[in-house]
Every structure is written in structure tokens, then in C-alpha cells.
Amino acid sequence: MSIQVDNRQIEAHEGETILSALRRNGVEVPTLCHMDGMAPTGACRLCVVEVEGFGGLVPSCSYPVAEGMKIKSRSPRVLDARRTVVQLLLSNHPDDCLYCSRAAKCELQELASELGISERLYSGEKSTRTKDVSSPSLVRDPDKCILCGRCVRVCEEIQSVSAIDFMNRGSKSFVGTVFDCGLNVSSCINCGQCVVVCPTGALSERFEIDDVLAAIADPDKFVVVQHAPAISVTLAEEFDMKPGTDVNGKMVAALRRVGFDRVFDTSFSADLTIMEEGSELVQRLTSGGVLPMFTSCSPGWIKFVETFYPEFMPNLSTCKSPQQMMGALIKTFYAERQGISPENIVSVSIMPCTAKKFEARRGEMGRGQLQDLDYVLTTRELGALLRRCGVNIEKMESDTADTPLGERTTAGKIFGASGGVMEAAARTAHFLVTGRELDKLEIKPLRGLEGIKQASLDIDGTQVNIAVVSGLGNARALLEEVRSGRQDLHFVEVMTCPGGCIAGGGQPLNADLDAVRARMKALYKIDRDGPVKTSHSNVAVKKLYDEFLGKPLGHKSHELLHTSYEGREVIK
């Protein structure tokens, strides 16, 4: 159908909203509450347009197009209304943009600038709620909240966690937890998807940049860093490069430049995870263990099971996540080998994830008083750290990670996308059982951004039924199926964030679906072009077993690489 916008004819599709038609045709319409792929709420009223024959302004995000519609998207009346909305939002906003972690990335700040707001027109009563710094992963500053509701919706509709909701009414409204308690004692699973959708500085990760810089500056400390599989294909966006640009070599060089003593690759311990988890799967399958087995790489998912579905804890693989396996190895194996006391090692990880900060602080993740991992930085924090240190990543000469904990295969690398763990595990499980490689290493049905993917794998005549789930709403649906009797599944990969780590809660902001797709493609390109594609062919991993660990699921593995889970009593 055809509609008229600002005296220009454009094509619109039956059933779509005015907003979607306008945006497709290059008409930018601001919104603060709209989220692609989710039902509109019409809460912020910024997307209003004039429609001929309508008395009032129409919210374009929730109004469907109709044949012959005549729309004005930038009339003085429209621009005035939008400006008033932003001015009212600013009326009780703390004017501390200079000190805000979202400065220059804040949608509210950007809108104020776009709409030409140069002074405070209304001065409202300022909200003075306490900042919630109770969580090891996330910080909430309700004073900067504009009540757009994106965090509430992503928590409820995508993750099915509902740790937060709107509380109170009218001018006293705020977004909070049940009984307004700290996030640390709520049902929050620390995924950080709320941070990703937040338009302002009301939500952020708990920053650890200063701690890391202090450790680097301390001459007595040996500071080791590991970077997760998904970092090298997303960090580029922090420096305004095209989504999907792989900056692995430059990133390694930049990390050295900043002053890290060793740079390791979490993809190495991802390979190690596959050896352990693959063996665990084979053991469960052959000796009547609890099935389906669920992957345990994603700490948000782990806390989700512990909180909402403790009866499924025996189904979780006992393998620690790659981050924690690496952490355990650095302060035992590597420390021993280098003759450094573990007390003098500061172990840092770069993760696409905010829940990893929580994971690193779990009681199970250390020896005695020492935690295996000291600091966890998100991709965004790494961007900030490099900018603060004046390291221009684009100008770096490509470098390679340190041995042996920096040696990876492409199987470890694809952990960064939903389906990657399963694909890597399938490659190795097939080899472990049959002694032969899969005919085709690429397992296409496991790839892509769909929330639930299923396949059946033939291992020497045995059918292994597998599923790949991302987004905890999808995971909950699957758990409910299993709870009500579904029995065909053997192995399930679950990633907390929709699409996996490439779309994690610690990733660069303002990424649309195309950006996430580009990140995913970059990982699979690395897999396609890489020389070694299976975890069991990782020479450094083999050597680690020969010289230190013994064998998968062996005594040492159990001590260092496996863990246990605990049910959580919270109001949920």
C-alpha cells in the first residue's frame, strides 16, 4: 500500500506500524520505549506524528498504517510535542552528565541535543532514591531512570525472570525489586540485558577498571588477562569500527601495551571444557546418568536453575565455565610452572557478560581464601580502559596470545555464538565415541539466532537428540516441557542471552539485530578459515592432560575444573 509522509509517497506493508514504515524509508523517528521484535507499549510518546483527519497526535510505534494515510513526521506541532516530552523527562533528571558512565552514549542526552534543548525549562522535584550497589554485577541508579520500562520488559518477556517491575504510582513510581530489596538478594540472574536496553545511565555494570589499573601499576603483582571467544569480534564496535570486525591480534597487542603480563585466550579453556563436558556426556549416556545434560558455561543460566528450577541442578554439567577453568589453571598449573606464588597473581578476564562478575565471586570458585579470578571486565569496560590508557587499537601491530593457555582451536572460538558449544561438543563427542571425525564438521541446524534449535546426531548408530536454547524465556519453556514428561533429549545447550555471548549483557551498546548477525558471521568465518576445528585436536590441551591433569574427568580435573550448585532461597 502507499502512504504519504511529509508530502512524499512511500510504500508501506499491510499490518505494520507507522514507525516501521517510516524507519524503513529513511525517516528517523525517536523513541525511548520501543524495542524491535516486541509488542509496542506507547509509553514514552516521543514517536508521535500528525495524521490527517486525527485530532490528536498519533504514537507511530503502536498505530498501524492504512491506505492513503497522510502523515507529517516533522511538523512544528510534532517537534514541539517531542521537545516537551524530553523537557519533562529532564525536569527531574540529575544534571550530572559529565560524571555519568553513559555520557555520549545516552539516548536521552542525544535526544535533548537533537531536539535543540539548551536549557532547563521545567524544574521538577528531584527523585532521591538510593543507588543499588548491592549486586556484584550490576548497579542501578533510580534517579537517572526515565521509567521507559525497557528493562522491566526484557527481564520479564525475554528472560522470564521478572526481578524488577514498576513500583508505586504517579510521581512516586520507580523501577525496583520486590520489597525494594537489593538486586543481590533478588531473583536477578545478573545477565545485564537490562543494561543493554537502558537508554540512560540508570543501569550499568559494576565497573572494575580502576581495580585492574591499580593491579597493573603494582610492581609486585603479576597480572594475567584472558579474553572470551566473543570479545575479538565485538570490541571493534567500541571504537566505531564495523560490527563483525575481528580485531583479535590487535586486541592482544593492545592488552600487552596496557601492561598485562600475560594474555591468554578463554577459547583455550573452552576447548578444555569440551574435553571435560564431552566426556561427561558420554559417561552419562553410557552409564545411565541424569539426562538431558545441560551446559554450564553461562552463569546467568546457572543462577536461573538454582533459583527457579533447583530440581534440574543434577542435569547441569558439573564442568566449570571456560572462564573459571582458566582461572583455576592460572593460579595452580601456570603459577607452579612459572614459580610465581598464586597470592601475587592478579587474574583478570574480559567477558561479554555481566553475570561473569557474579560467577567469579561465587564461593565455589577458589582455593582457601584465594578466588581463582580477581576482576572481570565487560567488552565495554575494555573499550573504556583502552581509551583511558590512550591505546589506539586500530594502530596496533597484530600479536598472538601467550602459550600454552592462549592456544585455541576454532571449536573453542565458536562458543561465542548460540549453538557454538553444542557444535564443538558434537565434534568431539563423535570423536570420543567412534575414534573418527564427523564427516561434516559444520552442523548447520545449530547455527543462527533462533531461540530454540533442535537436531539429532548419529553417533555410530546411536541417536543423540540435542537442543540449543538462548534467552531464558525459551529455556524456561523447554524446562517446562521436560518437567511435564518430554524424554527424547540428551544434551541441551543453554545461553542466557538471546543469540549467545555475541549479544551478551556486557557487549557494546546500540547494536541492532544486523550487528549481532555480523558478530555471529565473524565467528563462523574464523571457524571456516581456521586450521584446527576440533577441541580434541588442541595440542596445548593434550599436553596439559599429559603433563598436569591426567585425563578428562580424572582426579585433578574434578578438583580444578568441576563444581557444584546450590539452590537459592529468594522471593521470586
Place this chain on the structure above:
Amino acid sequence: MTTETVNVEEIIARHRGAGRDTLIPILQEVQEAEGYLSRTSVAKIGEVLGLPASKVYSVATFYNQFRFQPLGRFHIQICRGTACHVKGSAAVLETLCRELEIEPGETTRDRLFSLEVVVCIGVCGLAPVISVGGNVHARMTPGKVTQILDIYRGKAAEDA
């Protein structure tokens, strides 16, 4: 206390599997029985209705009628209806809050007083009015607040 708890559990259990539209009636029933909505009750109500506790709390905090702290020994209701407002109930409320160091909906730390704002007790001729433990005090002024509170403090001391 024990009988009350059982009572609340029974109320909640009776509604197992009901639709989310029964949320507000359940909240009212539970508050009626328990005097307030406890953490346990909020969690339980969510569980039986299949709603997250945050959603239950969200709905409950939207309405003034729900409170989340147990009632004090003397429950104070202050009328903020039109007649009382015109006769100066705002200042009375302000004084009450200052004297008791609580906001409406809260209970003093010694559990002696709890405060609730209501809209019209039906004795507009005596405005502004407050009711303390069921006794109506007429033609209130900020000055009379301490005096009246002291009467009840005295009663409590006598019993102790």
C-alpha cells in the same frame, strides 16, 4: 499469631490456579486477615497465581490501601477527605509523621503506632478527624497531636 498465619495460608491455598484477575481480591483478603502483606504472603500469592513476586508487589504498591508492615498496637487513621482537608488535615498529618518518624503505611519501630491515610471517616462535622485504635478524635490541630499520642503512650506504659 499462629492462627493468623494458618488463616492466611488457607486463604491463599483456596485460590490456587485462579486467574491473575483475582490478584487484588486475594491481596485484600490476606491483608484483612493479617493486617498487612508480609513477604511470605506476597511470595505465596505470586506462586499460586503463577505471577512473579515483583508483579504482585508492583500491583500492591500501586494502591494506597495495601501496607507492608504489621499494624501497630494503636492504628491511626487520618482523614484526608475534602472537609478535613479544608479544615487543615494536611498540617495534622505532617505533625503526625514528624512526631512518629514514620510515613503513612508504616509502623513505628516500637510497634506502638501505625499510620494510614483514609478518605473520609464519615464525620465531616467534626473535621479534621483522626481515629486512634478505633477512637475518633475530633477537631484536630497540630498542637493536639502530641497530647493525644501521649495518652496512648501512657496506656501502653500502664499495661507494661
